[in-house]
Amino acid sequence: MLIGQKIKEIRIEKGVSRPDFCGDEQELTVRQLSRIESGASQPSLPKLAYIARRLGVPVYSLMPDFSALPPAYLELKYQILREPIYGKEEEYDKKEACLEEIYKTYFDNLPKEEQLACEVLQACLDTSRTRRPEYAELILEEHMPQIIEKEVYSTNDMLLIRLFFYQMLIRKDLAKFINQIEKLMLFLLEQKKVTKLENFFIIRDTLISGMCCLEKVGVTDCFNDYLSCLQEIMDKTQDYQKKPLVFMFLWKQALREERDFSLAESNHFISLLKHLRS
Numbered sequence: 401m402l403i404g405q406k407i408k409e410i411r412i413e414k415g416v417s418r419p420d421f422c423g424d425e426q427e428l429t430v431r432q433l434s435r436i437e438s439g440a441s442q443p444s445l446p447k448l449a450y451i452a453r454r455l456g457v458p459v460y461s462l463m464p465d466f467s468a469l470p471p472a473y474l475e476l477k478y479q480i481l482r483e484p485i486y487g488k489e490e491e492y493d494k495k496e497a498c499l500e501e502i503y504k505t506y507f508d509n510l511p512k513e514e515q516l517a518c519e520v521l522q523a524c525l526d527t528s529r530t531r532r533p534e535y536a537e538l539i540l541e542e543h544m545p546q547i548i549e550k551e552v553y554s555t556n557d558m559l560l561i562r563l564f565f566y567q568m569l570i571r572k573d574l575a576k577f578i579n580q581i582e583k584l585m586l587f588l589l590e591q592k593k594v595t596k597l598e599n600f601f602i603i604r605d606t607l608i609s610g611m612c613c614l615e616k617v618g619v620t621d622c623f624n625d626y627l628s629c630l631q632e633i634m635d636k637t638q639d640y641q642k643k644p645l646v647f648m649f650l651w652k653q654a655l656r657e658e659r660d661f662s663l664a665e666s667n668h669f670i671s672l673l674k675h676l677r678s
Contacts, residue, residue: 403448406462408437410455414594421454453552456594458513469514473506480521482601484641485528492529499525513556520559527566536567548580551587552594558606561588565609575617585610585622589629597637604633604642611649623653 411421418430427450435441436451443451452459476498485491502518510518519539526535544564547557561584568574568581588610591603607626614620630646633639 402439403443403462404437404439407433407451407455410457411437414455453550453554454594456552456554456591456596458511458554458556460511460513469510470506473502473510476502476506477517477521480525482641492525495525513554517556517559520556520563524559524563524566527563527570531570533567533571536563540564540567548583551590553587553591555595555599555602558588558591558602562602562606562609565606565613568613569609569616574613578614578617578619581610581613582619582622585614585626589625592629592633592636600633600637601639601641604630604639608642608645608649615649615652620653620656623649623656627653 411418418433422428422430422433428447432441432447433451436443436447448462449459452462455462480495480498483491483494485495499518499522507515507518523536523539527533540560540563543560547553547560550557553561564584565581568577585607588603588607592600595603607630611623611626614623627646627650630642630649634643634646
């Protein structure tokens with residue numbers, strides 16, 4: 401399939417019209433997009449990068465020679481991404497074993513963006529397991545300045561943001577980065593529009609990590625917005641893996657807003673326990 405055909409197919413799948421896709425037409429005009437999709441012209445690299453960002457897909461996936469990633473690799477990757485750790489050493493070991501298999505069998509033949517995803521996952525594991533922020537420094541220094549300027553995030557961007565939040569949680573100067581964290585959280589709320597449903601859990605997990613950072617320094621003004629987004633993700637995906645954690649945040653938010661433990665408990669906590677048991 402040609403580049404233009406792929407772009408058109410994904411855009412239509414997401415239910416986005418050409419005018420909505422192009423916005424103010426500063427980066428790409430409707431006429432240019434129409435010509436690209438019809439095959440009448442080929443996009444420049446900057447335009448292709450812009451289109452990929454708007455579609456929420458890696459640039460390489462739009463290329464004519466792109467082939468699907470090995471199913472066994474994807475299974476290992478999503479096992480690392482989806483399975484919780486809960487601080488258990490044996491769970492860290494399982495994820496490390498998955499990464500070792502990826503590096504041994506698949507890494508050298510993966511596209512660069514997929515190699516970056518593996519490196520981010522390794523940094524996440526190392527940072528979380530050792531509680532040492534320096535394991536995340538190099539990769540974040542290279543990529544976060546560009547991500548801070550974005551409004552549309554790829555899957556890799558969200559994985560890097562989650563790593564950034566992991567690092568912030570164990571740094572002593574977390575309070576200095578609150579403005580950056582709040583900006584990232586604001587744009588994370590919008591990523592459902594450009595992210596495939598099967599990757600909504602990445603938005604969910606990244607939001608939760610950011611909320612942990614903000615709660616640590618008592619910045620909870622926008623928690624209702626975050627919680628609303630998390631509940632919407634659970635409803636759309638029917639994935640309730642993080643339901644207990646989401647409801648814990650809901651209960652704590654009720655306590656903050658009502659400033660009355662007994663009232664919050666009677667109005668929220670009992671109902672939340674019923675949800676958790678369902």
